[in-house]
Amino acid sequence: MTATINTNTQGTLAKLAAGGAFQKILAFASLVILLIGFSIASPNFMQTSNMIAILQATSVNGVLAIAATLVIITGGIDLSVGTLMTFTAVMTGVVLTNIGMPLPIGVLAGIATGAFCGFLSGTFVARMKIPPFIATLGMMLILKGLSLVISGTRPIYFNDTPGFDLISRGSLIGEVFPALPIPNGVLILFLVAGATSYILSRTVLGRYCFALGSNEEAVRLSGVNTNNWKIAIYTLSGAIVGIAGLIIASRLNSAQPALGLGYELEAIAAVVIGGTSLSGGRGTILGTLIGALIMAVLLNGLRILSVAQEWQTVVTGAIIILAVYADTVRRRKQS
């Protein structure tokens, strides 16, 4: 009797591990442990205002990480998400402040800029066969330079566009539930996460995302136009980066052209901590979300405990290595 139960549990565990669920549980468990640990260490940690601060800090990196997840699942990598975010913010600034167009046009311009740059990266990778690392490294530098050129190296402020700062700072939820003043930036993060998760699991585009990362040649031999789908995925990823650009521009009420570099690595770190395989084929948006939260909680908690900023960076690096090591151990056990 006991033996039967044992084999059953083992079977279920094996199934969970095979589905990549184990990594998700591991990441989620780490998040919970961090939350408990910090709240014991400091009474200030578990307060609503601090929780909201953590979520707010997650919003930009979370959206960027979602964009990066799409590309990473195809087996690629995107180093340009950080400077692309800045570039879309600058373009929104140009349309709203310099040209003086109405708010919705500016929002569309930011997202369209992101989508177009994603389309370019996708074309470099899929049609011109430039390795994703190189293609997006090039894009990263091009966009960093263009942001500075177009803005004249000066921040573009959105003071003439009333309501722009509400995109991130306002709180629709807070108007309905005054006790929960969750800023719109966080709401946008969860909306983007939900939509992308749906696309990944329920649409043709999402299916090919996993299929390409799993075995691109097999997909091609099945008669699928792999190049077009890959470009479509990079384009979608770029559009999502455009949304991140709007959030950060709105939060700062300005487009800061010198910002952006380094964000791509934090985004990739969140993706990896969330259990998405860098070799492609496996990954979830929920995992990425948890990964981004882990990073934000960690930084926030260390700050509350007055750990020096230099050490916060060291800890972040160690966490990344630990997360990937846990994934490697799991896979070795499986095979």
Add this chain to the structure above:
Amino acid sequence: MTNLVEMKGIEKRFPGVHALKDVQFDLRPGEVHALMGENGAGKSTLMKIMSGIYARDGGEMLVDGKPAAPDGPRAAQDLGIGIIHQELSLMNDLTAAQNVLIGREPRRRFGRLDEAALNAQTAEIFASLNLKMDPRTQVSTQTIARQQLIEIAKALSYSPRVLIMDEPTAALNDTEINELFKVIDKLKNDGVGIVYISHRMDEIKRIADRVTILRDGAYIDTVQAADTPLSTIIQLMVGREVTQDTPDIPDTSQSPVALEVRNLSRGSEVRDVSFNVRKGEILGFAGLMGAGRTEVARIIFGADPRDSGEILVHEQPVNIRTPHTAVQAGIGYLSEDRKHFGLAVDMTVRANIAMADLGRFAGRSGVLNETAMERVALEYIDRLGIRTPSDMQEVRFLSGGNQQKVVIAKWLLRDCDILIFDEPTRGIDIGAKSEIYALLEDLAAQGRAIIVISSELPEILRLSHRIAVMCEGRLTGIVPREEATQENIMKLATQTDGLAEQTEETTQ
């Protein structure tokens, strides 16, 4: 009755290889047409042309009497031509159903997937295959055999009129093969034409109606399967003249045993393999692709773990777990993929030769002694006759034969006296081949024990003192060269479990 497919005068060239020379092939509705030939005869290439994966360089292809030139897998599918590839081409991270219907997912509006329909359609195909599998099963959790069945289901999902099966049974057990043959019978009755590529002679007899034989990229003959004895088919397959300049075999029967392997096993790839090699002897390993020869070599070299078995070097048991311990025991392995595993092609000849044992050229400070390295490099360039303008030439500029010699020099420098050569002349032109042969004979004459794995039978017959033959992971026989012929080796190499009893008398 018009032919489903007719191919005439098909030509295909790859850089340096004339893969298909004036090849013809036709397929009628409701028949199983077997395509036979040794490794590299051009079977897979011909079928890749038929299924639109390769473009032909010359010749004609008619489908239903009309000229056709499928320019991709999709175009071939539209013509009703489906293919089950030799190498599994599945997406491991997806489910069975997602794989089967890849590219043709049932959709709802706005690009959304209809997962329920996807699974239902796949379940229907599985049922027709008598395959009990949940369509939602993730592919990577399935055995190779069941993955193969998913691949077959995928091909059937196109309702093809022409179905190409490239070694579909390589990973299947007897029950699964019987199940597959039932499916093939059903497809035949529905008028589907089937091209069947297999190395298993017994299967050809069981299901094929006609057999076309290719050899070295050329069309040889098409025969009726029912009234052609297997021996005739084998003869047509090997056909070549054996090279006559085989040198005398030295008598090594009294020499000490250099390497002995007892009951080596690893999964289904290597099953209970035992043999020995004496000093000064060249032992050849013959067999078809996937017979387990490279797997045996990799286990001996410690590159792959073993389930059971013993390895003795100079009659002492050694516990080889990693390539490092194998090298310490004096065993060297020269991979078939030189560029990948054997050489740093962007570095110089000198650097490559010295790489195996850099420690010997370094002083206590760790600085390399270039003069000593040059001396050793020049010595081996001279001894092995490596043709290179200088020892500072980058290896990628050398010909295949000379690159191979650089790899050999590396292993000699490490004092390996048991050398395993995996496909030592692959990609090397004929002139350089005989030089490599001479070199291997020299190495043996100096008292080294040599194992040669080769898919080219004439090469095995020319070089080996004894020939070990493998089939499906088992060692099916060891033949002294005096008694070896292409025919009896081919028989041992195709002696599958099912056929073992039938051929017992003829080979013993």
